[in-house]
Amino acid sequence: MSKFQQDYNVAAATKYKLNGNGKHAGPMDIEKIFGENTFGLDEMKSRLPKAAFKSILATIEQGRSLDPGIADTVALAMKEWAVERGATHFTHWFQPLTGLTAEKHDSFITPNKGGGAIAQFSGKDLIQGEPDASSFPSGGIRATFEARGYTAWDPTSPAFIIENPNGSYLAIPTAFASWTGEALDHKTPLLRSMHALDEQARRVLALFGVKDVHKVYSTVGSEQEYFLIDEEFFFRRPDLISTGRTLFGARPPKGQELEDHYFGSIPDRVLSCMLETEKELYRLGVPVKTRHNEVAPSQYEIAPLFENANVAADHQQLIMLMLQRVARKYGMVCLLHEKPFAGVNGSGKHNNWSIATDTGMNLLEPGDNPHDNMQFLFFCTAVIRAVHRHQDLLRISVASAGNDHRLGANEAPPAIMSVFLGEQLEDVFEQLEKGPATQSKQGGLLGLGVPVLPHLPRHAGDRNRTSPFAFTGNKFEFRAVGSSQSISFPNVVLNTGVAESLDVMATMLEARLEKGTDLEKAVAEVISEALHEARPVIFGGDNYAEAWHAEAERRGLLNLPTTLDALDHLCDEKNVTLFSKYGVLNETELRSRYEIWVEQYFKKVNIEAETTEALARTMVMPAATAYLNNLAQALSAATDLGLPADGVRETAEELGKGIDALRAAIRELAAQNQDLGGEEVHDKAAHMRDHVIPAMNAVREAGDRLERLVAHDQWPMPTYREILFVK
Ligand code: ADP
Ligand code: MG
Numbered sequence: 001m002s003k004f005q006q007d008y009n010v011a012a013a014t015k016y017k018l019n020g021n022g023k024h025a026g027p028m029d030i031e032k033i034f035g036e037n038t039f040g041l042d043e044m045k046s047r048l049p050k051a052a053f054k055s056i057l058a059t060i061e062q063g064r065s066l067d068p069g070i071a072d073t074v075a076l077a078m079k080e081w082a083v084e085r086g087a088t089h090f091t092h093w094f095q096p097l098t099g100l101t102a103e104k105h106d107s108f109i110t111p112n113k114g115g116g117a118i119a120q121f122s123g124k125d126l127i128q129g130e131p132d133a134s135s136f137p138s139g140g141i142r143a144t145f146e147a148r149g150y151t152a153w154d155p156t157s158p159a160f161i162i163e164n165p166n167g168s169y170l171a172i173p174t175a176f177a178s179w180t181g182e183a184l185d186h187k188t189p190l191l192r193s194m195h196a197l198d199e200q201a202r203r204v205l206a207l208f209g210v211k212d213v214h215k216v217y218s219t220v221g222s223e224q225e226y227f228l229i230d231e232e233f234f235f236r237r238p239d240l241i242s243t244g245r246t247l248f249g250a251r252p253p254k255g256q257e258l259e260d261h262y263f264g265s266i267p268d269r270v271l272s273c274m275l276e277t278e279k280e281l282y283r284l285g286v287p288v289k290t291r292h293n294e295v296a297p298s299q300y301e302i303a304p305l306f307e308n309a310n311v312a313a314d315h316q317q318l319i320m321l322m323l324q325r326v327a328r329k330y331g332m333v334c335l336l337h338e339k340p341f342a343g344v345n346g347s348g349k350h351n352n353w354s355i356a357t358d359t360g361m362n363l364l365e366p367g368d369n370p371h372d373n374m375q376f377l378f379f380c381t382a383v384i385r386a387v388h389r390h391q392d393l394l395r396i397s398v399a400s401a402g403n404d405h406r407l408g409a410n411e412a413p414p415a416i417m418s419v420f421l422g423e424q425l426e427d428v429f430e431q432l433e434k435g436p437a438t439q440s441k442q443g444g445l446l447g448l449g450v451p452v453l454p455h456l457p458r459h460a461g462d463r464n465r466t467s468p469f470a471f472t473g474n475k476f477e478f479r480a481v482g483s484s485q486s487i488s489f490p491n492v493v494l495n496t497g498v499a500e501s502l503d504v505m506a507t508m509l510e511a512r513l514e515k516g517t518d519l520e521k522a523v524a525e526v527i528s529e530a531l532h533e534a535r536p537v538i539f540g541g542d543n544y545a546e547a548w549h550a551e552a553e554r555r556g557l558l559n560l561p562t563t564l565d566a567l568d569h570l571c572d573e574k575n576v577t578l579f580s581k582y583g584v585l586n587e588t589e590l591r592s593r594y595e596i597w598v599e600q601y602f603k604k605v606n607i608e609a610e611t612t613e614a615l616a617r618t619m620v621m622p623a624a625t626a627y628l629n630n631l632a633q634a635l636s637a638a639t640d641l642g643l644p645a646d647g648v649r650e651t652a653e654e655l656g657k658g659i660d661a662l663r664a665a666i667r668e669l670a671a672q673n674q675d676l677g678g679e680e681v682h683d684k685a686a687h688m689r690d691h692v693i694p695a696m697n698a699v700r701e702a703g704d705r706l707e708r709l710v711a712h713d714q715w716p717m718p719t720y721r722e723i724l725f726v727k
Contacts, residue, residue: 028279035285037085037161039078039170047077060156061358062214063198071123078159079108079121082170085161089169090121092129092151094176095186096136097596099486101317102176104131105169127153129174137599139592141182149178154187157314160284173314182589186488189584190310193495194218196582200502201355201363201379207509208375208519215358218495219475221306222316222487223290225347226323227299227335228270230727233718234333238619239611243604244337244484245402247612247696248620250704251343252721264293267727270300273330277302280322286315295411296345297724306352306475309495313488316349320484336484339405341720342700346406347483353494354475355379365474374523377432381527381534382505383476384419384429386497387469388534390578391417391558392569393497394469394478397490399563399597401604403482407561413468413480415566416552416559418539420467426540432524433531466543496584505530563601564682564689570594599681605688609673612696616666619716620703624659627710628652655709662702669695 035042041060045053052073058064082090091103108119129151136149151174159172176185183189194217201216234240239247266274274291281288287305294301302323304315320336327334339346355363363379366372387394394417398407406412421429464470468480481490505526512522536555541548552559560566569575571587571594579585585593631652638645672695677687707715 028275028282030282033279034282034287035158037163037283038158038285039081039160040158040285043081044074044077047081048073056155063156063195066127066153066155068123068127071127073123074155075121075123075126078126078170078172079119082159082161082168083108083119086163086168087161087170088167090125091169091171092131092153092174093171094131094151094174095313095317095486095488096176096184097139097186097593098137098600099186099484101321102131102136103171104129126172131176136176136184137596138178138184139595139599141178141180141184141588141592149176149184151176154191154310156191156308157311158285160318182592183585184592186313186486186492187310189492189579189589190313190488190495192584193492193499193582194309196499196584197355197495197502200499200506201357204378204382204502204506204509205357205375207506207513208371208378210375213357213359213361216363217356217358218309218491219306219354219356219362220309220312220487220491221304221352221475222312222481223301223303223350223352224316224319224323225294225299225301225349225483227296227340227347228273228327228332228727229298229335229723231328231331231333233723233726234335236718237723238615240333240335240340242611243608244335245340245405245608246342246720246723247608247615248700248703248707248717249342249720249723250707252719252724254721254725266291266293266300269330269332269727273327273332274300274302276329277322277326280326281319284315284318284322286318286322288319294345294347296341298727299345299347306354309353309491313486313491316487338400338402338482338484341724342405343720344724345411348403348406348412348479349481349483349485349487351478351481351487351490352472352475353478353491355498362474364471364476370520374520377428377527378505378523379502380425380471381429381432381530382498382501383494384421384537385501385505385530385534386494387417387419388537389501390493390497390575391537392560392566392572393493393575393578394480394490395558395560395566396570397493398478398480398482398485399560399566399601400482400485401563401601401608402484403480404562406482407480413466413543414548414559415561416543416549416557417468417480417537418543418552418557419476419537420464420470420540421538422464422471423540425471426538429531429538432527433535434528464540464543467539468543492584496578496582499582500578501530562689564598564685567594567597567601570597595681598685602681602685602688605692606673606684609669609688609692609696612699613666613669613673615717616662616669616699616703620706621659621662621666623710623714623716624655624662624706627714628655628659630711630714631655651709655706658702658706658709662699662706665695665698665702669699671695 044056052070055067055070056074059066089105089107091105093101093103096102108121109117110120111117131149131151154173154175157173159170161168162171175188175191177183177188197218198216202213205213237246239245278288288302289305290303292301302319304319306312307315323334336347338348357363364376366376395415407415468478470477470479478490481487508526508529509522512525513519536557549559571591576587576590579590580587631648635645635648635652638648672691675687677684707719
């Protein structure tokens, strides 16, 4: 073993001082730098003619359709701004169904007649692009002969500059569609779902007599968990490189049981990295707000202030991007996988969601007068009803091979969807369900017809960390989202599901009002009726408890433990109807997503299984046999010399058995890897779930047992103890 190899864990600990980027930028002036790399409203206002600015403001703030007449003007101003900031290229920045972001850069440069070149960027360049899209997943929407797709500018999310020491480029958030108009991305359905929510919510508000609201939109703030590890360790782990998670690794003697990491003080190198990440995000106008150590060693969290869901989804992608980019400057790698390390907590993303109006109301905030409370309870009921009705979709929206390791694994909410309301609110809803009949008896409590709701504390005492979907005072927190995924689809499901509930409940309300029922009584009746159906989804107990599984089954709630179980419901008639009725996804678009997500599941597990087999054969087995050879030589030498050798023999025997076990497990995994499970992608995915994953787990178990037996200096990969604790 080389000296370098021996020293790598020490190098990891000392490198920050030696090779850290050296330059410390010094304290930052947030007010000055915030948004300086975005072409936001302030910038537009100062650079655009008044009429053009007014027109684009109406598009951004009120959702008016974009006036194509101003495109050239905006493009010119945007280009001038970008060039001043050192940009040489621009890209339409979009979110294909891989869950990542995509970009193809074009230079501003256009040759002029004199043999030189000028920077040019037209309204057409701004509004529409035509990346060669043949390699993005389309789930059969696009035949390869019609490979082109087009990108379309989303003026409601500000364009921004991505910097590099050698040059910068302008990134323009866009939607991505096929030429036949089908959405091939995450942004398009998100925007459509926000539109559906806007329409239905305004309809409800009008019934409540609220007339001054021009736009309703969902707001989202998502808390991102991640790991930071030294890059030395990362690059010595082919499993981390290829799959984002460790496929081997015995549990270290010290894990997270001391709970000494959570909210602990942040190590210097990590803090420096966080500060620079935050600074870059501020410059991009991403309002990051909190940071702290998470439960697992080397795990952290970053959370922004909430924003309009569309902008929040774009910003979420930028957060993940910047976490990864900046980490490398500090000799670290940011792991966004849901479960990079077995036996310690994985990472999620808490999606905080609410509904806001352009007049500044939060529709999920309990009010302090009976009328506002009535409105709050109506919207809140609509959310509960949506979660109950679309448990399947919520589960699907967080389904991935990576997240399967978390959901239901006693560190994250289970695969069963339920709503936590807090004791007080749960009590209120219980009364409401019983309906107007009991109102006189319970009157004082309801605030429907009589006094006021009990004062609802913003942070209902018990936070219930085990609930997948918790009311936290003035928003709902969807906690099952995976750390590496785009937050778009979970929010598409929330927006669309709640739009549908509002639609149904508004229709019920209208019918009663038309018959002359007064508003309070009508609202109480509608809430009661809606709750009657949705009631089983309300659960305030421990979601991790075994008993809940049985209870949930009795209540008729869905339990879809794996990605494939969940995805199989995506195209159920209920869901086809929901998405097409509200113009969010037509049947073709929905089916294409099914195809893509099943295929992604299959591919991800397949890569993991192939990597497991390769590492078992080429790293674990050779290390174990080499050490066995050492022991065998020692045994024979000791015996020759007449030294006591029972201990050596016993160790060698144990190791030999471990090697046999590994060999048998490899044989089984190799056989399963050979077998594709069928021709159809669904059959392949099922083969992964039912046969490949168990075989992969068996190889890992045998490998991890060997890690505990083989001499540490002969083990070919950094161990958990090193990766998680040397920083
Ligand atoms: P906690 O989870 O401890 O309650 P916060 O209240 O700070 O923490 O909220 C966590 C996240 O929820 C933050 O990203 C915050 O911006 C977001 N959030 C707060 N209010 C809303 C809201 N009305 N809509 C959407 N997200 C919100
Ligand atoms: Mg939270």
